[in-house]
Amino acid sequence: MNPLFTIFMVLFPIFLLIKGRKSSKKLPPGSLGIPIIGHSLQLLKAMRTNTAEKWLLERIQKYGSISMLTLFGKPTVFIYGKEANKFVFTSDSSTISYSQTKNYVGKMDEEVRMHMEMHWQGKQEITVLPLMKKLSFDVICSLLFGIERGRSRRDKLVTWFQQMIGGIWSVPINLPFTRFNRGLRASVRVRNFLMDLIAEKRMELRKGCWLTKALILTRTSSLRDQNNGEEMTEKEIVDNVILVLTAGHDTSAILITFLIRDLSMEPSIYAVVLQEHEEIAKSKSKGELLTWEDLGKMKYTWKVALEALRMFPPIFGGFRKAVKDIEYDGYIIPEGWQIFWTMNMTHMDDSIFTEPSKFDPTRFDNQASIPPYSFIGFGAGPRMCPGYEFAKTEALHPCACICDIWFLAT
Ligand code: HEM
Numbered sequence: 001m002n003p004l005f006t007i008f009m010v011l012f013p014i015f016l017l018i019k020g021r022k023s024s025k026k027l028p029p030g031s032l033g034i035p036i037i038g039h040s041l042q043l044l045k046a047m048r049t050n051t052a053e054k055w056l057l058e059r060i061q062k063y064g065s066i067s068m069l070t071l072f073g074k075p076t077v078f079i080y081g082k083e084a085n086k087f088v089f090t091s092d093s094s095t096i097s098y099s100q101t102k103n104y105v106g107k108m109d110e111e112v113r114m115h116m117e118m119h120w121q122g123k124q125e126i127t128v129l130p131l132m133k134k135l136s137f138d139v140i141c142s143l144l145f146g147i148e149r150g151r152s153r154r155d156k157l158v159t160w161f162q163q164m165i166g167g168i169w170s171v172p173i174n175l176p177f178t179r180f181n182r183g184l185r186a187s188v189r190v191r192n193f194l195m196d197l198i199a200e201k202r203m204e205l206r207k208g209c210w211l212t213k214a215l216i217l218t219r220t221s222s223l224r225d226q227n228n229g230e231e232m233t234e235k236e237i238v239d240n241v242i243l244v245l246t247a248g249h250d251t252s253a254i255l256i257t258f259l260i261r262d263l264s265m266e267p268s269i270y271a272v273v274l275q276e277h278e279e280i281a282k283s284k285s286k287g288e289l290l291t292w293e294d295l296g297k298m299k300y301t302w303k304v305a306l307e308a309l310r311m312f313p314p315i316f317g318g319f320r321k322a323v324k325d326i327e328y329d330g331y332i333i334p335e336g337w338q339i340f341w342t343m344n345m346t347h348m349d350d351s352i353f354t355e356p357s358k359f360d361p362t363r364f365d366n367q368a369s370i371p372p373y374s375f376i377g378f379g380a381g382p383r384m385c386p387g388y389e390f391a392k393t394e395a396l397h398p399c400a401c402i403c404d405i406w407f408l409a410t
Helices: 003-022 040-048 052-063 082-090 100-119 128-144 153-168 179-203 210-217 234-248 250-265 267-282 292-297 299-311 388-409
Strands: 066-071 074-079 317-321 326-328 331-333 338-342
Touching: 040 052, 040 066, 052 066, 066 338, 074 082, 082 338, 100 128, 100 388, 128 153, 128 234, 128 250, 128 388, 153 179, 153 234, 179 234, 234 250, 250 267, 250 299, 250 388, 267 292, 267 299, 267 388, 292 388, 299 388
Parallel strands: 074 338
Antiparallel strands: 066 074, 317 338, 326 331
16 A cells, blocks of 8 residues: 555544544544544454344444444444434435336346246256346346346456455455455456447447446436436446446345245245236236236235345445535534445334334335335435336346246246
């Protein structure tokens, strides 16, 4: 690591701490810990041992619903609860929704069926998560970026991509043997790969898919305004592609994995799902692909998916950055600090969801009855997940295929 950068990273949190203390408002309780490393190792260890919620609960018991710490090299304020979610999700102004997903239902069905035939049918035992990661990566590559199957390009990209994600969730120490360093090297490879891909896509822009067009033509800080039409720089496009890949890959894979697990563990729920899919299958001829209208009929299946998302959200939480000093809940969050929010803690709050550990899809019968900012599986407010419809489509397709496989097998 560059020595000047190291000195900066050591002194910066101390400077912020002193600056914050001089202010008339007080900083949240807690400590920043050792510079750079702070509490990252503790959180990462807790995440790897599946005890991250416990770790955060202990923090909440000790400091209350707002506290300061250092995560991934940056001074951070952790906030928790419905009000905290509202604060995080409404403190931004851009908007988006991807409505073109319906154009891709048939193509997605093809990808899913092919995947099922190759990896599921006839198998006595399979490990679901890696397969679902492969499926969601294949779906995104094929549908959104037009990287077709049968080329080793997808395999290379997925390996580098996983290493890059590993680097994001690591302590930012850039030495040759660290995860962070491997992540940085992988990120250069991913970027070079995408540069080549973009050059290719520019050539075939006219026949490109809607997202390829949006990614290349829209010069905005987010993907939200697809009508602007001004061409983006290569770097902006690469950033956007990486954002979509990062946001849409593991999330969908984890949701589908838990959905399958929950269906296998809840026979009465599976029976209702199966019935729903049998009804749809009856209206179709053999081999006919699913349509957008078919997905609309999978109402109960989607409630099961939402309940899986409530109990086992693929996204643990996220970060925002304070662009100026912000007062929140009687404390100051200094400019430049991170704000750390989490999802599972609100989802498992028994003052919001009765018997939160019970798997009960009927909670979503009347979604309007769920208080705002309490179910935040896809985020909320202006930056709510733009991949919502895509993720829904991705989750419902394998369910239909799995119902087919299990139904045929019994
Ligand atoms: C089950 C699957 C998914 C879940 C649970 C999920 C969840 C979320 C959540 C909670 C956020 C908000 C994060 C924040 O506010 O900081 C988000 C943002 C985002 N998601 Fe998803 N997502 C899923 C699938 C997808 C897919 C398939 C795509 C793309 C095809 C996608 C693209 C995005 C993008 C680009 C953002 C950033 C939006 C912005 O910052 O304005 N997501 N997602």
